[in-house]
Amino acid sequence: MSLTRRSTLGLVAGAVFAPAIVRAQSYPSKPITLVVPYPAGGPTDAIARFVAQDLSTSIGQNVLVDNRAGASGAVGTRAVAHGAADGHTFIFGNNQTHGNNMFLLKDPGYDAVKDFAPVAGVGAFEHAFVVRNDLPAKTIKELIALAKADPGKLNYGSTGVGSGSHLAMELFMQRTGIKMTHVPFRGAAPLVQEIIGGRIDIANSTLPSVLEQINAGTLRAIALASPERNPRAKDIPTLREQGVSDADADSWAAFFAPAATPAPVLDTLSKAVLASLAKPAIAEQILKLGFTLKIRDPAAFRPYHQQEIATWEKIIREAGVKPE
Known part of the structure; x- marks a missing residue:
């Protein structure tokens, strides 16, 4: 190859890659918005704010949390999917926004896989089986026997x-062959109060939403739907310990950016978020919520995400839940 041709190719390559290099070097060039697709005040919002506060120091720009609730998290998620893909807007999503909404909403307005690139997997809210205090079932085996006696x-x-x-309870019923009657509520607070009041028998709720009541003794926990016991609730045995397998149902959470975000920018944002999550002070704040950390980089999170989507699509279909 002639010197002239090599020089020409070099100039072309430089022209192609220079914009990406410039974008990476100048990023971030303005405040970053972290969208939380739920109301302020819950554990999801709290985790996002812990990370945002730390990033504001480490990344050199303010990271502002924007709560955009509505439509089971679809409102905020849709806005990010179709927003600017420059790394200055990303989202703290979960198994609902970036999984189940694809099968539960007739038109979520986005594709959880095609429209997003993972930034960092964070971990999961574990589900705990809690029952009213006077329910005559102190173990999962006793609960199954009680349910089978009168479906x-x-x-x-x-x-x-x-x-x-x-869906976690639907999974449990499918695995154990039992039938119970579903009573939906608008949020965790009224559900918990109805269990305490003895009007609801059981729930498979996220641990942070019931941990305070478990510790206070106003309701009783009989199992954790997770592979391992939670260090904040060491006395609660897992389903696996009680002979029920393939019924774990963690509600995972992760950070995502729009899919078209330039790779160098995405890499910079991802490394910054992963570094924040790895800090002991941040980890301790998150763990206090009853959340289990399972930090994954984008390469590790991507296959996990795809497997979770496939698993819950099957559960939703078999449960007969229709899109709304």
Whole structure:
């Protein structure tokens, strides 16, 4: 190859890659918005704010949390999917926004896989089986026996049709062959109060939403739907310990950016978020919420995400839950 041709190719390559290099070097050039597709005040919002506060120091720009709630998280998620893909807007999503909404909403307005690139997997809110204190079942085996003795008599509460607490219980019933009657609520607070009041028999709720009541003794936990016990609730045995396999139902959470975000920018953002999550002070704040950290970089999170989507699509279909 002639010197002239090599020089020409070099100039072309430089022209192609220079914009990406410039974008990476100048990023971030303005404040960053972290969208939380739920109202302020919950554990999801709290985790996002812990990370945003740390990033504001480490990344050189303010990171502002923007709560955009609505439509099971679809409103905020849709806005990010179709927003600017320059690394200055990303989202703290979960198994609902970036998984189940694809099968539970007739038109979520985005594709959880095609429209997003993972930034960092964070971990999961584990689900705990909690029962009213006077329910004559102190173990999962006793609960199964009680349910089989009179199918449909026991009722279980959830935070809404298609919610994690609903689908987690559907998974459990499929694995154990039992039938219980579903009673949906608008959120965790009224559900918890109805269990305490003895009007709901059981729920498979995220641990942070019931941990305070478990510790106070106002309701009783009989199992954790997770591979391992939680260090904040060491006395709660797992389903696996009690002979029930393939019924774990963690509600995972992760950071995502629009799919078209330039790779160098995405890499910079990802490394910054992963570094924040790895800091002991940040990790301790998150763990106090009852959240289990399982930090994954984009390469590790991507196959996990795809497997989770496939698993819950099957559960939703078999449960007969129709898109709304």
